[in-house]
Every structure is written in structure tokens, then in C-alpha cells.
Amino acid sequence: MVFLAVALGGAVGAVLRYLLGDAVPDGSGFPWNTFGINVSGSLVLAWLPWSATVRHRPTLAAGLGPGLLGGWTTLSAYAEQSRVLLDGGQTATAVAYLIGTLAACLAAVALVSSLYAPSAGDEFEAEGGDT
Amino acid sequence: MTLLLVALGAALGAPLRYAMATWIDEEAFPTGTLLANVSGSFLLGLFVSGGATGDWLAFLGTGFCGGFTTYSAFAVQTHRLGPARGTAYAVMTIGLSLAACAIGFVVGPHPGSGAG
Numbered sequence: 001m002v003f004l005a006v007a008l009g010g011a012v013g014a015v016l017r018y019l020l021g022d023a024v025p026d027g028s029g030f031p032w033n034t035f036g037i038n039v040s041g042s043l044v045l046a047w048l049p050w051s052a053t054v055r056h057r058p059t060l061a062a063g064l065g066p067g068l069l070g071g072w073t074t075l076s077a078y079a080e081q082s083r084v085l086l087d088g089g090q091t092a093t094a095v096a097y098l099i100g101t102l103a104a105c106l107a108a109v110a111l112v113s114s115l116y117a118p119s120a121g122d123e124f125e126a127e128g129g130d131t
Numbered sequence: 132m133t134l135l136l137v138a139l140g141a142a143l144g145a146p147l148r149y150a151m152a153t154w155i156d157e158e159a160f161p162t163g164t165l166l167a168n169v170s171g172s173f174l175l176g177l178f179v180s181g182g183a184t185g186d187w188l189a190f191l192g193t194g195f196c197g198g199f200t201t202y203s204a205f206a207v208q209t210h211r212l213g214p215a216r217g218t219a220y221a222v223m224t225i226g227l228s229l230a231a232c233a234i235g236f237v238v239g240p241h242p243g244s245g246a247g
Contacts, residue, residue, distance in 0.1 A: 002149075003146045003149065003150070006145050006146045006149040007141075007142040007143075007145060007146045008142070009145065010141040010142060010144065010145025010146070010198040011137075011138035011139070011141045011142040011145070011198070012138075013141065013145075013198070014137050014138065014140065014141030014144075014145075014193060014194055014197050014198045015134055015137050015138050015141075017193070017197060018133075018134065018137045018189065018193050018194075019134075021193070038202040038203070038206075041202060041203035042202060042203045042206035042207065044203070045203040045204065045206070045207050046206075046207050046210070062149065065203075065204075066145065066148065066149045066152065066201070066204065067145055067149075069201075069203045069204075070145050070148060070149070070198070070201040070203060070204060071141045071144075071145050071197065071198045072203070073201050073202035073203040074196070074197040074200050074201070074202060075168040075171065075172060075200035075201060075202050075205060075224070075228055076168075076171040076172045076174070076175040076192075076196040076197060076199070076200040076228075076232070077175070077192075077193075077196075077197060078202060078228075079172035079175065079176075079228040079229050079231070079232035080172070080175045080176060080179060080232050082229055082232075083176065083229060083232045083233050083236060098225060098229070101202070102206075102209075102221060102225065105202060105203075105205075105206035106206055106209060106210055108206070109206050109207055109209075109210040110210060113210065
């Protein structure tokens with residue numbers, strides 16, 4: 001059942017990624033489209049555990065996390081696009097893309113964590129968990 | 132038709148990655164996800180080199196490889212691992228995936244190059 005949810009979510013995520021790529025194709029320079037996909041997917045995946053609805057439903061969590069967001073984001077296209085940029089002598093763009101994607105995705109995850117972690121801490125304190 | 136092929140490819144790739152992450156990933160280091168990302172990048176280089184275009188590229192590349200690999204889990208894991216292990220994980224994932232993709236492209240059949 002969990003595997004089915006991951007397959008279904010992955011299919012939907014990949015189709016959405018394909019449709020966005022079709023609507024806004026990446027040109028020969030910086031692959032902004034894939035960049036946006038990976039940053040948005042990382043942001044939402046970081047937020048997912050903070051949603052009570054998702055947290056208490058393991059099948060839904062798998063369908064949305066490893067499924068939908070795993071299918072939406074891609075590391076293979078990121079590697080292939082960087083390879084093409086390096087192959088074409090666009091070294092600066094390739095390095096900016098490789099490091100820029102990582103930095104932006106980590107910043108998105110850190111942002112979500114900093115927004116939500118304190119409130120969880122408050123709850124912990126309110127429950128007297130630290131005494 | 133193309134959308135169905137993308138969906139089908141990802142419906143195979145995503146559960147395969149999920150299985151590898153579930154069975155191989157450890158709290159200390161997500162080896163399963165690393166393997167999925169590196170091998171998926173190798174396969175995409177191989178498929179592109181093999182001249183996959185149109186519906187084949189949609190199924191194998193956008194669908195399967197795209198569904199098999201993940202950036203979102205990679206980013207969240209890197210953050211969770213902290214500065215030391217997170218840096219090692221990020222450098223390994225990006226370095227090995229890029230290298231694997233390049234190797235896949237080089238060892239691939241290159242049908243369009245005329246070199247055989």
C-alpha cells in the first residue's frame with residue numbers, strides 16, 4: 001500500500017515537472033526551471049513533518065514525501081544539465097548552478113526548520129517536557 | 132501518450148528509490164538515497180548518450196531517472212546530518228552523481244556520432 005502511494009505520488013510529481021518543463025523550457029544557460037523545481041520541492045519536504053495531517057498518516061506521508069516531492073525534484077537532470085554546461089565550456093554557469101541549487105535548497109530547508117522548530121519547542125515546554 | 136510514459140517511468144523509479152532508502156539508509160548516513168541518486172545520474176547520462184529522445188527520453192529520463200533520483204530528500208538529509216556529515220554527504224552526492232553522469236555519457240553507445 002505504501003509502495004503504491006509512492007508510485008502514484010511519484011507519477012504525479014514527475015508529470016507536473018514534465019509539464020512545467022514544457023511550459024517554461026530551460027534554454028542553453030542556467031537551468032532556472034529545474035532550479036525552481038528542486039528548491040520548491042525541498043522547501044515543502046522540510047515542512048511536511050510539521051503538518052499534523054500528514055504526520056499521523058504514514059501512507060499519505062510516503063505518497064507526498066518520497067512520492068510526490070521525490071518525483072517532482074530530480075538529481076539526475078541536475079547532474080546531466082551540469083555535465084552539458086561543463087561540456088560546452090560554460091564552467092562558470094555550471095559551478096553557479098551546482099552550488100547555487102544546493103545553497104538555495106539548504107536555505108529553504110533551514111528557513112522552514114527555523115520557522116517551525118521554535119513552536120515545537122514551546123509546545124514541549126508547555127507540556128512540561130523539559131522538567 | 133507522453134504524459135503517460137512520464138508517469139509510468141516515475142511510478143517505477145520512485146518506489147525503487149523508496150525501497151533503497153527504506154532498506155539501506157541509516158540515521159547516520161543515507162547510503163540508499165546516495166546510491167539511487169548516483170546510479171540514476173549514471174543511467175541518465177547513458178540514455179542521453181544512447182540517443183534517447185521524444186517518448187523514450189520522457190519514459191526513461193524524465194520519468195524513470197527523474198522519479199528514481201531526488202533533490203528534496205537529499206537537501207533535507209544534508210540539513211539533518213549537520214555541518215560535518217552533511218558536508219561529506221553533499222560533496223559525495225554531487226561529485227559522484229556528476230562523475231557517474233559523465234561516465235554514463237562516455238561509455239554509452241553514441242549512435243549519432245557516427246563513430247559506432
